[in-house]
Amino acid sequence: MNNLLARIPLVRFLIPFVIGIVFAYLFKIQIGIPGFVFVIFSIVLLLIFQRKLLQHSLKYVGLDGVIISFAFLFLGIGCTSINSNNNNLNLVDCSKKTNALQVQLLNNAIVKEKSVKLAVEVLSWRDSLTWKRSNEKMLVYLKREPGSEKLKYGDVVLICASPTAIDGPQNPEEFDYRKWLDRQGIHAQVYAVRDEWKIISRENGNWFKAAALDLRSYFFNKLQSYGMSGTSFGVAAALLLGASDQLDPGTIQSYAASGTLHVLSVSGMHVALVYVVLLKLLLPFEKRRWGKWLSIFLQLTFLWFYATLTGLCPSVMRSVTMLSVVIAGRAFNRNAHLLNSLAASAFILLIVDPMLLFDIGFQLSYLAVVGIVMLQPKLESIWEPNQNTFHGKVLSHLWTLISVTVVAQIFTFPLGLYYFNQFPTYFLLSNLVVIPLSTIVMYAGLFLLIISPFKIIAVPFAHVFQFLVDLLNECVVLVEHLPFAVLTSAKWGFLELVLIYLGIGLLIFYLLKRYNLLLHLGLSVFFLLIVSVGCGVRKKLQNREIVIFNLKHASGIVVINGADHVLFADTTLLKRKGEIDFHILPLLKASGMELDKICSLQDTGIFKNNFVHQGRNFMMACGKKIAIVGRNFNANTYTTCDILLLKDNANVNLSDLLLLMKPTLVVVDGSDSKWKIQKWLACCKTSAIDFYDITKHGALIITP
Structure with missing residues (x-):
């Protein structure tokens, strides 16, 4: 163990560095460059002082390691703080009116169905008094039209509109888009129509x-010129060019359910595939004088050209940086441990952008x-097929693929449970088919891009490439539709995530070093994990609540009773599957459903089970009676209630209705217009009845 730790010093220093980043982010620490320099200078003085102490007494041996660890801890805090300060120069005040913004595009325009999305840097902004310089990142949404679609990276645009703060999640367990953007340094957004913006320079x-x-x-244009569109184009663009924004939600769900979503993200696997081809092509150079250095130069050149592609x-930048450091480390020190090279690449990436640490x-x-480096060779060595026969070579390659897939899944499935509350059951089967097939697709796609200037060859080969992409998609969909393709779990907390990784780590070190203490500690940690998960499941089974969701132009109500539920929704909402998946489904998945x-909600019949009773214009659940009053409400069917839900701009006299139904709370949702909400709010204030506006305060959760 000590020998391994001695060979990976950067890993030991990366741990306090990462802790420093997390600490600075959670507690919003701001120390600035002068404070950061002062801390590092003080630590250097401590190291010098410690060296002096060692000359007089050996009891201070090891103190330098503690001091260096604190140095890297403060380095993480300092990098995060400085990065935050650099993104906070004269932030636009969203609470006040802004007359104009001068912004520069950070990427090409992303064209949506009805709008154009721009990621920009604010160069300056004007309030009622003066222009102020800034470097804030912001999102801009323009109406889709020929002029906005042609905006490109580097264009400077003047926008005469006021930005707004980005809203947090409006429904329970909904994806926190605001936090996700905050980690990218984006805190505001602005919407502008044609007359509110113009191009200043290109x-x-x-x-x-x-x-x-x-x-x-x-x-992009070449792929489309070959007749590729829809799902085929989206998958091809994601595989070859890293354009995940071209994928439709259905395709993403299919790949996620089959455990092969990583294929659609140009990352380490794709860069490694390019690297393998380079190694084969450059192998002859290794045998010549200075050939090794020429080979390394060409490897790095082609890798960064692919990143440019x-x-x-x-x-891809992350993966190419990782692989570049590994190549350089092997070039200068052939005995360098691969984990040390990986730690070095992580240092480089996190120093440049500490918020990468929170990127999934x-x-x-x-x-x-890390899992493949540490565990895969051990797993592969369990069985070694005979390499002297063709059958044995095929089995050897298959066993290598299986061992890599299993180890990668062991190290990543806890994050899948933590972030997505699901586990792909057939990950091994799907990866055995999809990884080789996606490898062929990627090589074929790269070859197609290379020969694209030669139309006479490229056009026929494009049909072969599209066939391969369609075959890949069909295989993924086939696995997705197998029984129990995805196991859904209740939401995992951060404590469960730490426990499972701690347990996995202890068991891996036991397999490597055979220390019985590590085995006992690992089993103890997994026992604590089982207890923690069991307590969470027990709490979920006791959960009883009604949730009225914040949705645009629609109403949706979920009644939860332990491990059971019912969704009551407008027929218009039921046709918008994407909105249900984003706003409602996360709550159910967090409960393992x-x-x-x-x-x-438009049904005129009666629905009744052991925990909810729905009739015409009312619902009873969790000991509460809810009257649901919509556009077609019949005043003759009124009944007294605890809660009155007004939806679809109900054409009623609210004052009379309050006297008849005697509710203690009036609720309005996203199906109501703002002027109606204001009118009803005034009425409730006059009648001294509580009023809850879901569009303003988010989803309403009602418990017994």
């Missing part, structure tokens, strides 16, 4: 990034690679 960005994005757009996609792709990439019981 192409003022970095020429290299502009060239990379132009190259990516060129290959994808438009300097962040996930970053976490999955490094965990998978899938959406399988649905009723329409």
Whole structure:
């Protein structure tokens, strides 16, 4: 163990560095550059002082390691603080009116169905008094039209509209888009129509990034010119060029359910595939004088060219940086431990952008690679097929693929449970089919891009490539529709995530070192994990609540009774599956449930089971009676109630209704217009009855 730790010093220093980043982010520590320099200078003085103490007494041996660890802890805090300060120069005050913004595009425009999305940097902004310089990142949404679709990286645009703060999640367990953007340094957004913006200048960005994005757009257009569209184009663009924004939600769900979502994210696996081809092609150089250095130069050149091909996609940049450090480490020190090289690449990436630590792709990439480096050789050595026969070579390659897949899944499935509350049951089967097939698709796609200038060859080969992409999609869909393809679990907390990784780590070190103490500690940790998960499941089974969701132009109510549920929704909402998946399904998945019981609020019949009773214009659950008053409400069917839900801009006299129904709480939702809500609010204030506006305060949770 000590020998291993001695060979991976950067891993030991990476741990306090990461802790420093987390600490600075959670507690919003701001120390600035002068304070950071002072802390590091003080630590250097401590190290010098400690060396002096060692000359007089050996009892201070090891103190230098503690001091260095604290140095890296403060380095993590300092990098995070400085990064935060650099993104906080004269932030736009969203609470006040802003007359104008001068912004520069950070990427090419992303064209949506009805709008154009821009990621920009605010160069300056004007309030009622003066212009102020800034470097804040912001999202801009423009109405889709020919002019807005052609906006490109580096363009400077003047926008005469006021930005607004980005809202947090409005429904329980909903994806926190605000937090996700906050980690990217984005805190505000602005909407503008045609008369509220104009282009000031073109192409003022970095020429290299502009060239990379132009190259990516060129290959986009080439794929589309070959007749690729829909799912085939989305998968091809994601596989080859890292354009995940071209994927539709259904395709993403299919790949996630089969355990092969990583295939659609250009990352370590894809870069490694390119690297394998480079190694084969450059192998002859290794045998010549200076050939090793020429080979390394060409490897790095081609890897970074591939990164350029994808438009300097962040996930590819991360993977290419990782592999570049590994190549350099092997070049200068052939005995360097691979974990040390991985730690060095992580240092480089996190010093440049500490918020990468919270990126799911970053976490999955490094965990998978660390698992493969540490455990895969041990697992593969359990069985060694005879390499002297063709049958044995096939089995050997198959066993290598199985061992890599199993180890990568062991190290990444806890994150899947933590973030997505699901586990793909057939991950091994799907990866055995999809990884080889996606490898062929990727090589075929790269070859197609290379020969694209030669139309006479490229056009026929494009049909072969599309067939391969369609075959890949069919295999994924086939696995998705197998029985029990996905196991849904109740929401895992951070404590469960730490316990499972601690347990896995202890058991792995036991397998490597055979210390019985590690086995006992690992089993103890898994026992604590079982207890913690069991307590969470017990709490979920006792849960009884009604949730009225915040939805646009629709109403949705979920009644939960332990492990059972019913969704009551407008018929218009039931046709918008994407909104249900985003706003409602996360709550059910957090409780370990899938959406399988649905009723329409427009039904005139009666629905009744052991925990909810729905009739015409009313609902009873959790000991509460809710009157549901919509556009077609019949005043003759009124009944007294605890809660009155007004929806669809109900055409009623609320004062009379309050006297008849005697509710203690009036609720309005996203199906109501703002002027109606204001009118009803005034009425409730006059009648001294509590009023809850879901569009303003978020979903309403009602418990017994």
